[in-house]
Structure formats: structure tokens, C-alpha cells
Amino acid sequence: MPSHRRHLCLSAAVAGAVALAGTVALVPAAAAAAGVTTSLPARTTSVPAADEVSGSGQTVVWQQKTSADTLPHGWLSVSGGTPQDLGVPADNSEGVHLDTVSVQHSVVAVATSTNPNGALADHVTLRHLDTGRQETLPVAYDGSGAAGDERYRGQAGDGILVQQAYYDADSAYRVRLVLRTSDGDRTLLSDDEQYEVLASDADGALVRLRTAPGWGYRIVYVDFATGTTVTVAEPSTEELPQGLEFTPTHFGVVDGATLTEWQRSAPGGDPATVTLPTDKARWISDDTLAWYEWSADGNELYAMSRDGSTAAADLGGTFRDISVGDDGRMRASLYRPDVDAAVQTLTDGRVSTAGGDATTIPAGPARLDALALSGGTLYTADDSSRRTGVLLSSGLTVGTSGASATAPSRVLAYSTGIVHQTLAAAGHRVLVEQGDAYQVYDNGTLTGVPLQLSDTSADQVVDFDGSHFLLSDTTTVNNGTLLLYTVATGASERVAPGSALYGGALYTSVKDATSSWSIRRTDLAAGTTSTVTTVDCLPGGLQARGSWILLTTCGAASTQGLLIKAGTTTRTPVDASVMAPILGKDVLYTFTKPATTGIVLNAQVLGVPGATAQPLFAVPERADSASAQRWAVDREAPWAAWMDSDGVTHTTWAGAPARTAAAASVPTGFSPNGDGSSDTWAPVWAYDRPVAWTLTLKSGTTTVRTLTGTASGGKVAPVWNGGNDAGAAAAEGSYSWTLALKDAVTGVPAAGAGGTVTLRRTVPAASVTAPVLASDASTSAVIPVGWAAKTAGVTSYDVSWRVATRSSTGVWTLGSPQTWRSRTTTKSGSFGASGSPVTPKPGLTYRFYVRAHDDAGQTGPWSAAVAAGVPVDDRSASLTYSGRWVSSSVTSAWARTERVSATKGATVSFTADGTKLRIVATRRSDGGRFAVVVDGATVGTVNTYASSTGYRKVVFTYTLGTRITTHKAQLKVLSGSATGRSTVHLDAIMITR
Template identity: 80%
Template sequence: MPSHTRHVALSAAVAGALVLTGSVALLPAAAATTGVAASLPARTTSVPSADQVSGSGRAVVWQQSASADGLPHGWLSVAGGTPQDLGVLADTAESAHPDAVSVQGSVVATATSADPNGDLADHVTLRHLDTGARETLAVAYDRSGDSLDERYRAQAGDGILVQQAYENSDSAYRMRLVLRTSDGDRTLLSDDEQYEVLASDADGALVLRRTAPGWGHRIDYVDFATGTTVTVAEPDTDQLPQGLEFTPSRFGVIDGATLTEWRRSAPGDGPATVTLPTDKARWISDDTLAWYKGSADGNELYAMSRDGSTAAADLDGTFSDISVGDDGRMRVSLYRPDEDAAVQTLIDGRVSEADGDASTIPAGPARLDALALSGGTLYTADDSSRRTGVLLSSGLTVGPSGASAAMPSRVLAYSTGTVHRTLAAAGHRVLVEQGGAYQVYDDGKPTGVPLDLGDVSADQVRDFDGEHFLLSDRTTVYNDTLLLYTVATGRSERVPGGSVLYGGALYTSVKSGTSGWSVRRTDLATGTTSTVTTVDCLPGGLQVRGSWILLTTCGAGSHQGLLIKTGTTTTRTPVDSSVMAPVLGTDTLYTFTSDTGPGITLNARVLGVADATARPLFTLPSKANTAAAERWTVDRDAPWAAWMDGDGVTHTVWAGTPSRSSGPASVPAGFSPNGDGSADSWAPTWTYDRPVAWTLTLKSGSTPVRILTGTAPGGKAAPVWDGRNTGGTAAAEGAYTWTLTAKDTVTGQPAAGLSGTVTLRRSVPAVSVTAPVLASDASAGEVIPVGWAARTAGVTSYDIGWRVATRGSTGVWTLGPLQTWRTRTTARSAAFGASGSPVTPKSGLTYRFYVRAHDDAGQTGAWSAAAATGVPTDDRSSALTYKGTWTSASVTSAWAKTERVSAAKGATVSLTGDGTKLRIVATRKSNGGRFSVLVDGVTVGTVNTYAPTTGYRKVVFTYTLGTKITGHKVQLKVLSGSSAGRSTVHLDAVMVTR
């Protein structure tokens, strides 16, 4: 039972008095490993147990080994303030445990000795927080146990309780309990054999007496003012009753749900009986009941209000993490989730959130029993941060500013088991051993079926992938197999020794032929088996990651392994395994070398990167004292390694090589250094996640043309090539190969190489476009063939656009916007109006075509001059008005496959149109006649359509109407033939171009 003290209000002088000797000692960090590294400070020490905590109002004290000397120190916190180091405490290693540091009212008692290295207290220092005064009370401890030998037992306000040896009148060896103050001694109890003070304050104490003769047991309350003694309980052994009450106003004993209590103001009066709302109570204060009960996570602490007005709640502590202060307040010492250790005050069975009701316990050297890494997350098993231990995780990241490790957060609390020996991680899942069973946790919650073997002392987890694990158990010693366990179902089976897990599959080595061996993969979901690779040696340990396979040894008695790249027959690299078996990670190989002394260095080499070499990371630390646990680990899923030094500082080291950003790199295909202000230089950029030194080599064929170098502190490599060679003269047009190499500026490790081509052009791409003047020039239908051709070198594709003139609501004709027809096409021609065209050409309209080119330097040229094509108005159009004798004829080769024919002198055809040029399309034949052309009533020409051979869709007349698009009246009049057989006019179409 912890010591208890009466609350005395602290004066305003407390703040000044808190500047005591010493301060919180911070452990020095271990020297950083060369390279990209980050360190996690030593974890907090164990949470003080009940007999190490004492509280009085806003003041809390406790004892803790949080200094570099490794000795217990006293610590004081007032109103949740910064803990103050009270100095080294005396040893308390005896059967009756006194409080080496305590606080009652405004007085702090610190028990020390002249020799702090194991001696019990020979003096007690009293510090008055309200005045700052100090006094020292001596304790006559002399190790002998003879008469007048003294033991410090507890504080009593501004005095102390001392057990003193003496001989009675019968020369019998006895003990007495003495209240010692600066005014002298007063005997409270005597003629017993030993005293243990269970609780005390300035007014009284509950004392466990070992009564003489016979070493009986009795718990008495002693009132200091009156000397009244009341027996509270008489246990048969040293085992305390279920619970005791010691509050500012009462004392008593708990038996089941019954509390028998006395008033401290009248201890001699009879007790009262109080029925409690629960029979589980072990501790009681003015407003709170607390108790513990077992669970899968250990003995959990529960609390509720004393009167039952609040329900019981799990406080996430353990049964000995509790103390009742002399102010009647209950306090728990616990490990706060995701934070640190603390002493916190309870009010009505709940953790108080009021300012000052929590005192943080300073950091110190905790016992971290295990390290595990998976996917850039570091897991540490801390057996000392909580009686049932915790598992912590910390995310690791690397970037331009270096490596960083997030503050550890709690993954889970575990109850029993040597987690240091079995901790394994795979992603967000961890495997631990608890009480003889193997349990998997997923994000801190138990998942799957635990494997309960009862005694796991000879077992060893060989591999874990989150869904399965391989166990080397006792049976393996005899039959050379491993136990494959499926977490979700609890199914287990025997598999060959040396098997490993990766990617939901089991990999094994199988003899094939007389001297060959095969590595086989068995899908654990489907059972499908396939051969991954073959080797001509006896494989030792097998490891698989990604596309790599590692044989830790290759051949009987060999000290050399073999690294294999699957899917190849040549990528097989010997690996030295003479010091320790190498470890294969994802694209990282960890190897070991022995120093001249006993040290072993861990090295890492990035796989798949040219010129990458093995880089030393750190020297392996010696094993921990806890079952010889290793204090280092590597990440098999990400390039990280970690180790812990003797001061409890955890160091993480990035073992990777710079990688490029997942986003697209900016690498122009080419440039044109022609001084036009556009793409005059080639300026690619590649972004890395680490600072790099880069080299860019440009070649023409195998001849180097230019080499550029630079550094990228922020990871952005941005060379600029101006198109000149090493001599400073202009490089010729054409394609150049480039190669970029980069190395981490801290570690010197190379990144994966990059290469490509860039094209240099000194002229902007140009193109010409062709199209028929009239659509009828090329075909009998409304399809316009358009062709284009490059006028400069290096053109790779073309854009084709078109425009057409339209008349607005006011009657004004304007040229419409450029519209897209083809984009980035590599074709050299196309038919406008054919399948895939944006529109079908309309008669009477003029279409203008434009083309621009793209070249291999990434340039885009200007739009070409237009090639215009008119779509004629067919002879059958309603826009044409015929007078006289005309007949319609179907002619396959004519425009739109028809003609309008007349041999009658004086027959006319008229139309009104807006445009700048008139074109008449007709068929020339051996009977071709003549016609005159009138524009706005004026004859502008005479046309003779005679030809010895037939010619279809011929432009037989062209006339410029003007420079502006205006309306005109056009009339064609049939004239008499030049001879009797040459009098027929074959009209095909008319075009007024806009």
C-alpha cells in the first residue's frame, strides 16, 4: 500500500522554491552513423508503481532511474509542471519498503545516504515548498542490526517514522516505531519484531506490525496527537487485506463489498459499516473506487465513483499503478497512449483533464527489447514502459533534408511473453509471442487464430508475411521441416526446411536430376506450383524479394552465396557469407564484413543500379541482456536499417539510392537554337527525392559533343544545353544521344541511369499545301483531295485546318474561324468530304485549307498559306434559271453526274451570286457549241466548247468579278454554232468564288 499524505495548500512561494538542486538529465545521443540517418531518443522509463508515488494536492513525487548514473532519483512536479530532479535516493531493497521520496502537505521528504551505492538511508532531507526551508533528520543506520540500529520507514508531515532496534528488560531483541522531528523522538509502538508503514500523513499512520513473540501480523492505525491505537485487521500472513482506506477523514478495511471505517477525528469510537457499489474494490479515496481484473492484455485497472454515480471504466493501467494522496485524491501512474508516461489524477473514477492534474514522467533509458522494420515502419517492443509492455511504431521517411523518424506511437499493449525474441513485422501486421502462443495484430488489433504451443522456449519464427509464418519448432530438430501456419484459419502443415514466404507464395529448394536443384514457387491460395530458377549447387538458406533470389550458401560446406535475377541466365553474382548470412531486401542486399577487432559491419548494396557498391551502415551492437536479443534489424521491404546503442537511442539509417519523382520528368524532345526566343536551349529537368550530383553527357554517335555537370541540393537536376559543343561552336543539326548519371551527395551512391535522344534543329518547320481550284477538277463528287509536303528537315507530323466564308445577318461575308480537321497526323494527304471529315462540302462554298508542321525538335511551325477550293453549283441547282430549250442528261463523268444541254440559239441560263471570281464548268466535245457570258448585263466573253476529244468537268471560262465579295447577275446565252455540227452547249456547273 503506498504512502499517503494530508493536503496542505501550497503558498505562492512554491514557484520560487521549486528551483531545486539539479534538473532533468537528458541522455547523450549516440554518434550518428555516416550517411542519411535519423535517431529516436531513448524511451521513457518504467511507470512508477504505487509504492514509488506520493501525492499531496497539486504536488506529486516519485522515484525513477532516469539519469545516466542508473541510480534511483527522486522527482517532484507541482501542478503538472516540469519535473525537478531531487537527487539520488537511498536503497530500499529490504523486506519492508519505505518510500525513499514522498510529499505530505507542502513538505517533500527525500531519503538518502552518505554512500548512495546500495546503502539504506542514513538521513532524510525535508524540503518545505512554501518557504524554501530545508532540514535534515539523521537515521542511525549502521548495517549491524544491533541495538539502536535504525531503518527509515515513512514520512510523517514535517517528521519521519523510524524503526529502531533495542533490547527490552528481558534482553529480548525488539523493535519500536519512533516519530522523529526536529524537536526530538516520541515512541509510537514498541515490543514488536518489525514495522512496515502502509500509509501515513502528518496526523497518523496505518502500520503493519510483525508482533512478538511468534511473528504474528496486525494492521494498526496510530494517531500521532493522542497516541490512540486502533486495530484495523489481523491477517494471517504478510498478504494485505483486499483493500485499505486511508483518506483525510477516515481509515478502514475493505472485505468484499463491505467497508469498515473509523473517523480519524475520533479513532477510539466504534467503526461504521459502508456497503460499496462493487465487491472488486481494492483501493478507495474520498470519491473513487479502483480495482483490477485480468484480460488478454494483462491486469487492467478499472475505476468508478465511490457512490456509484459513474460506471466502471478501464483506465488502461495495471493493478499496482495507483496511489491515494493525503488530500483524498487517487492517482494512477500509466503510459498514455501515443504519448509518454505520466502520473494522472482521478476524479469520480475518471482521469482528470484539469490543468495540473497530470505530471509527465521524464525520459530515461528504457529497456527496448526488440526492433523490427517493415515498409519503412520501425517497431520497437518496450517491456519497461508498462508492466505488460507496449509495442511502438515510428514511420521513417527520407527526402532532400535527410532522414526523419516520426515520434513513436503505441501499436498495442501486450501481456506476457518474450516479445524481444519473436517480434516480426509485415506491413501493418506484427507477430508477437504472448504466454506461449503466437498472436498476429493488425493495426494494433488481434486478428486470425493464435498458435498456442504452450512452451515456445525452443521455437524460432523463421519468416512472416502478414498472412502466414514459418516456425522452426522442436520437431524441426529431428525431421528438418518447418511449420507453415496460416493466420486467418489456424491451419498448419509441414514444409521443407529452408522454405521462405514472399508475395503470397512459398518458395522451396527441390533436388532435380543428379546434381541440379530447382527453386519452386507454390501459390498458397491456389496450390499452383512452378519452377522459378535452377542452380547447379546445393542451396543453403533461401531468400526471395521481388525479382531476386538469394542462396545464402551455394554448395555443401560453402561460405559463398549466390544472388540470382529471375528470368535471366547470366545475372548470377557470388555473395560472401563467411561472416554472417547475407539478407535480401527489396532491391537491396545486406552483407557483413568483419573488422580487425570483434566488430561486425553491416553493409548495403542497392540492386539493379549500375556502379552501386556495398556501403557500410553501422557496426552491429552487442546483444541485449534480455535473452540475448539482437539490437539491430533491416527492412526487407524498404531500404532501411536500425540499431540501438547502449543508452537506448535508436538509430535509423537509409540504405537506398536516390529515386526519381513518380511524376513525369520534363525532357523536351528537341530544341532550336536560332535566336527567335523560343526553345533556344534544351533545358530538361529530373526530380529526385534526395540531393544529387549529376552529369549529363551528349554524344553524336559514339563521339562526345558536350558534358554538363552540376548539383541539385533540393533534388532537382536541371541542366541547360545551348546547342554548342565543347569547343564553343554551334553543333550540327540532327539527333544526339544523352546519358544522365546521378549520385547521392551524402552517401555517394548512384541512382539508376537515364538515357534518351534530343534533336537539334536550327530552322522552324515549314510546310506547303495543295488543293484543286475547284472540287470538280479532281472528282465528280463533293470530295476535295488535299495534299501537303514538308519544306524543312525533321518534320514528324502535321496539323490541318480549314476555313469557309459565311454571310452574317447583315449580309456581309466574312471568313470564319480556323477549324481543325487533322491533328498530329503523319499522312501526307487526305480527302475532305470523305469518311471522317468534319463536314460534307456544300455547293457554292469555297474551302480554304491550311497546314502546319511539328518536327523532331519539338517545334511547331506557323500555319501555311491557304489552298482554296470551290465547290461548284450543279446544273440542277434551283439557283440556276433556264430559258429556252434545255435538256438534262445523265453523264457519269460529269460533276454530280448530270449535264444541262442546249443547241437552241438564244437559250439562256441565269444566276445571281456573291463572290470575286466567276468560273464556268462545261464538257468539251466534238459537237461543242458556243455561248456568251454576260455579267451585270455586259458581255464579258464568248466561249467555244468544241474539242476534237471529249473532256469532262473543264473550266471553260474564268472571269474576275472584283476584289470584294459583292452580288452579281450572271447570264449564259447559247450562240449559233461555228458550224452545223458544232452547236451544242453541255453546261456542267457554275462557281462564284467567295
């Protein structure tokens, strides 16, 4: 995989315009400014590769970086005990394998240098673990390569192997391999160019050498006791054979499924040839074969006995490297689904659980490759000690208790290599560069068509929206364009430089016929194009988020950007002199360079009056070896993140407190009259952050009351008792109010609120009207009811009704109130018309009530009842006629009929169960007289004569009593009062109940 790194920018012409993964900084990161922050601990999942691990019995040593130092240290663990830091061994920058820390037969060798710049070893310290004795063997390293120059090549028990330069008898330059102990030196090999020790212990070594005079390659085994040298392979290049065996009892080479091996007890003897049960073997312990097989999850390690007597077994987990120590035991970098990384000793083809066999290497710091933020999710790509890298995500939230981040969880492990610096996120999709391809993962699953490129050395991913990305590559740069790539289909096209993506659309700038430039929006799904706004300068890079447009520069040689609110004439200059600004959703990120060294990232909340740029943190430098960007901003949510030199990731909330609409309660009025109901105005606004607030109440332009406070829990709950700032009672009426807020921690203004509130000191009241009888208003059983306010500020009414009904035992009972209208703003209605809750029944009396609601939020008491009766028609079966009566159809009469009689002595009899009796008749010019008899006594005489006709008239009213009791009643036609005035026109009878 190429070693270079990428950075993301918003324009090919403006480096670093969008920090999807950040931009290069010049100074170390400073602590974040006072604000709302949280930190994720340093990733500690890196472990050394197994070929950097040396083991002997229960002792394991290795190299590993610490969080405080960029150079690897030597580490020692005995019987799985607490690791001991052996310090920084020699640098291995020569480019050949160098065992800078190793252990053989309980002797630990640490090769170090006195050169503070990390030169190769000039001495090796040998530590005897059994006795505690320590000795130092010198290495005459001077870096010149001239005669006498020495290079440490490996450990040989309680000695060391040194490559030594010299001139032979013919003054030819040569090198030799020397075994050095405290007793002196002994030459093992000579007359060659270079030696590399592949494996060694106290008894012998496998060495790759370049031979003179042809300078070919040979791999030999050197026996220290006898000096015997055996050639095991002669590769044509410097590449190693398929597999080399070096165990306590054997040495040899694997070629395909053939193992050629020698016994170490008789190294000069003839080798044996063994046919292996598989041609995949790479490393062999005394009695165990091991090999890898590729799977979708990574390399799976299998093991079996060398003679094939046991079946192959999957050791479980994903492995990286295997090494074999001088004790004949394999050690491997092991990865399991539930464990990020560990190095363990394997015995007999299994992960051992015996003491000393399963030494776990403690985790070290993971190397950061990239940071990205999207929608409040932080993505971190690091190597996790894997050759195929890992991507983690952590959810960010902000609340009254501050900021918080969930524990990082794995999104995916890359299929090939670690991710380069290019890491962009859009929602749950991420864009990564691996090898020479750009790939998109959706919730950890590869999606769409990867973009394969032959040369990505000059690539820059400009923008990414989850479905498309803009790329500035070697082709598009030369053509002055950007490449728009569609992830789902793999389709690509060239677009104008300075373009941007947002909301499924492409934003570009186009010069029109005048001197103006148009900012165009092209819907990538529909293909339609519209003009968002126009500007009178040459736009640099474009950015779009929400209703905001940002020109990273405005003018050909400008160091100033321009912020535009779409749909308005708002134009705000933005400083771009230090670095190109970045537009997020409702937040603008800018950069300043203080008098001291460093570049500071600032954030300004957009759309909130009074909001200014607030410093977040000093932009950190790149990571040491990976050259990864170490900061990022979220363009969909107000978050920024940066990583310090210890690998700790700090996240900073860059937004303003947000109102929780569902928890807001703002009454429209109140009534401070001491009645215990709505005596104060107590609005509530709920915010997700602690806020300091000011509530101002005005009558017109005059400030009446100002209230202030701090809501540590985000709940703003002022209380106004109706008084002014002087303590006197404020007058009735409407007041405007304005709520202004700031974050209590950062001081950033938040979106406030405003409105009106009404103050009333009088309880609302209303009255209701209705005809005494339904017949007073119409010919049918529909009762017109009206209601009206009796106080000021009434906004709506409740209307109810009730009726007395008779039980099966003959008892009359007044029913409970029933709702007819609720919160109505009308002032009349027809009870019994369409939509009425019931159809009024003849003979029943309906009572109506009303109460009022006012603009102060008060509800008044129910009014006194008004009663309206529905008369019984003359045709009712409850009426008994005697004598001559004639039924007549009359349009204007109740129920459009009358019962007529001019016969003296004719009667109509009925039972009167009620409190009041009313007779409804027609008054006419021929109207006669009738007597009313109740319980056998005449209680009145009625004359129905009138010069002009009057229909549905209540011609007689009589109170029967205060309680509903049963009475016998009768109407009797009397003689006329004059000639032609003897006819009675009976219309209806009403008994009020």
C-alpha cells in the same frame, strides 16, 4: 508473462538472418555514417507504479530511472514544484519490498549504500523539510545474514525500521524489528524469521512476519507509542489479504464485502465490523472506497464513500495501482486517452485539483521492447509504464530537405502484458508475441486467429507478410521444418526449412534429379507452384523481395550468400561471414566487422549501375533490462533504424534518389537558330533528393558536349545551346544523351536516363496541293488534298481550311481557319469523304493550308493557301435555261448529269457573285460553240469540239474582278463551226469566292 525475449530471423538455421526486429550485437552503437538521417526523441512516458510513490501532505517522493542511468533515483516534489533528484538509493534486488525513498510528516528518508555494486542500504539519510536539518542513521548490513546483520525495512517518521539478526538466550538464530532514531534503538517485534513492512508512519506500522516455530505468516499492527501489537490477519501463504486499511485514524483488513477495523487511537480495543457496499474494494481511505473494474480499455477506477452515502463514480481514465499515504490520500498511476501517463494524488475519491493534491510525476524514459519497420513506417513497442504496453508508429519520409519523421502516434495498447521482442510489421499489420500467443493487429485492431502455444521459450518468427508467418518452434525445429501459419483462418502446416514469404507466396528450395537446386514459388491463394530459378549449391535461408532472390548462404559450410535477379542469369556473391545479409526491396543489407570492435550495417542499392555498399551505423547492443533488439531494417522501403543508450531512435535512409516521373520534361529536339523559339535544349528531371548530375551528348561514339551540375532541390535542369565542348556550333542531326546521377549527400548512384535529341537549325516548312475544282478529280463533292515537307526532319503536319460564306444581307465573308488534321503523319486526305469536318457545298470555294512539325520540336509557319471550288451542277435552281435544253444522265459527268442543246440562240443565265468564272463542259466530236456574256458584253467564245471525249473540262475561265461583286452572266449557243459540230454539253459552272 515470461521474461525471456525473442528475435526474428529468416531461417531457423541462420540466426538473425532478417532483422524485422534486429539481431544481437556485441558492441555499443556508433553514430550513423554520413547520410540522410532523422531522429525521434527518447520516449519519456514511463512513470513509477503508485506503490513506489510515498506522500505526506503536499510532499511526494518516488523512485524513477533517468535517461543517463539504469538504476532508479529518488525524487522529491513539494507542492507540485520542480522535482529534485535525490540520487541513487539502495538496490532492492533482495526480492522483498524495500522503501528506498519515502516521506512521512515532512521527513524524507533515502536509503543508500556505499557499495558501488548496489548492495542493500547501509545507511538512511533523513531530511527534515521544515527545518532543513539532515541526519544519517546507520544500518549494519553486511549481506551475511549472521547475527548482527541488519536490513532496512522502512521509515517511521523521523526514525527507521530495521530488521536485525541475533542469537537468543538459547543460542537460537532469530530476527527482530527495531525502531531506530537518533536517540537509540527500541525493539518492536522479536523471535521471528523475517519482517516486511507493508505500511508505516510516525505512529505505527503494518508488518507481515514469519513466526517461529512453525514459520507461518501473520500480519500485525504495531503501535510505536504504546508498543501494542494487534494481529489483523493470519494468511496461510505469503499472499496479502484482499485489502488492507492503513490510514491516519484506522487500520484493518477487507475480506469480501466485510471490513474489520481498529482505531489507531485505541489499538488494543475491540475491532468494528463494517459491511461494505461492494466486495470489489481493495484499498480504503478514511472515508472513501476504491476498486477496479475491467473494461476493454483497461482497468477503470471507481470510488465512493465508505458508508455508501454517495454513489460510485468512475474517476475517468485507466488506472494501474493505488497506494495510500500516511496522510490518508490515495495516489494512483493514471492513464487517459490524451495523456500517456501520470501519477496523481486523489482526494475524496477524485483526481484532485487543489494545490499539493494533484502532484504530477514527471515522465521518465520508456523502456524499449522492440523496433520494426515496414513501408516507411517505424513501429516502436515500449512499456509506456503500462502493464499492457503500447505500440507507436511514425511515418518516415525523405525529400530535398533531408529525412523526417512524424510524431509517434499510438497504434494500440496491448490487452495482456507488454510486447516481447517479437515485433514484425507488414504494411499496416503488426505481429506481436504476448504471453504464449502470437497475435496480428490490423491498424490497431486484433485480426485473425491468434496462435496459442504452450511453450514459446524456443520460438523464432522467421518471416511475416501480413497474412501469414513462418515460425520455428520447439516442434518444428525437432522435425527440421518451419510452421506456416495463416492468420485469417488459424490453419497451419509444415514447410521446408529455409523457406520465405513474399507477395502472397511461399518460396522454398527443392533438390531436383540433377545436382541443381530449384527455387520454387507457391501462390498461397491459388496453390500453384512455379520454378523461379535454379542454383548449383545447397541454399541456406531464402529471402525474396521484388525481382530479387537472396540465398543467405550458398553451400553447406559456406560463409557466402548469393544474390539472384529473377528471370536473368545474374548471380552476385554476397559476404555472409559476419552476419547473414538481409534483402530489402531494391536494397541489400550486409554486415562488416571493422578492425575496431563492432559490427557495421551496410546498404547497397540494387539495380543501379555503380552502386556499392555504404555504411549506415554500428549495430547497437540490446537494451539493458528488457533485452530488446535495438535496431531494425525496412524490407519494403530503404530505411533502417537504431536506438541509442539514451532512448533516442535514429532513422537512416538507405536508398537512392527517385525520379518524380510526373515532373519530368525531356524535349526530343531543339533549333538553336536565334529565332527565340526552342533555341536551347532544356530537359528537366525532378528527383526527391539533392543530386549531382552529369549529362553526356554524343554523335555516334564521339562525345560532343558534357554538362555537369548539382541540384540542391532535386530539379535537374541542364541547358544545351547547340555548341560542342570547344564552343563551336554542333552539326544538325541526332545525338544520344546519357544522364548519370549521385545523391549529393551520400554519393549513392541513382537511376539515370538516356535517349536521343535532334538538333535542327532550319524552320520546318511544307506545301499543300488540291485541284482548282472538285470536278477536276471526281464526279462528286470530294476534294483530294495532298501535302508534303519542304525541309528535312519533318515528323507530322497540321492541316486547316476556311471558306467564304454569304450572310443574310448578301455580304460574302472569308471565315476563320478550321482544323482538319492535327499532328498527322499522313500526307493526303479526301476533304468531304467520311470523317470530314463538313460536306463541301456547291458554289463554295475551300482554301487549304499546312504547317510542319519536325524532330527538333519546332513548328513551322502556315503555308500559302491552295483553293479548290465545288462547281454548281447543271441542274441547280440558280441556273435559268431558255430555248431547247435536254437533261442527260452521264456517268462520268459532274454529279453524273449534263444539260445538252444544239439550238442556236438557246441560253442559260445566272448571277455571278465572285472573282472568277469557270465553265465546266464535256468536249466531244459533236461539240458546238457558245458565247459567254457578262454584264451584257460578250467576253469570249468557246468551241467544245474535240476528236475524243473529255469529261468535266474547264472550257472557259474569266476573271470577274479582285473583289466579290454581283454580275449578270449568260451562255448562248452559237451555230456550229462545221457540220455535225453544233451540240453544247454543259456540265457545271463555278464562281470562285
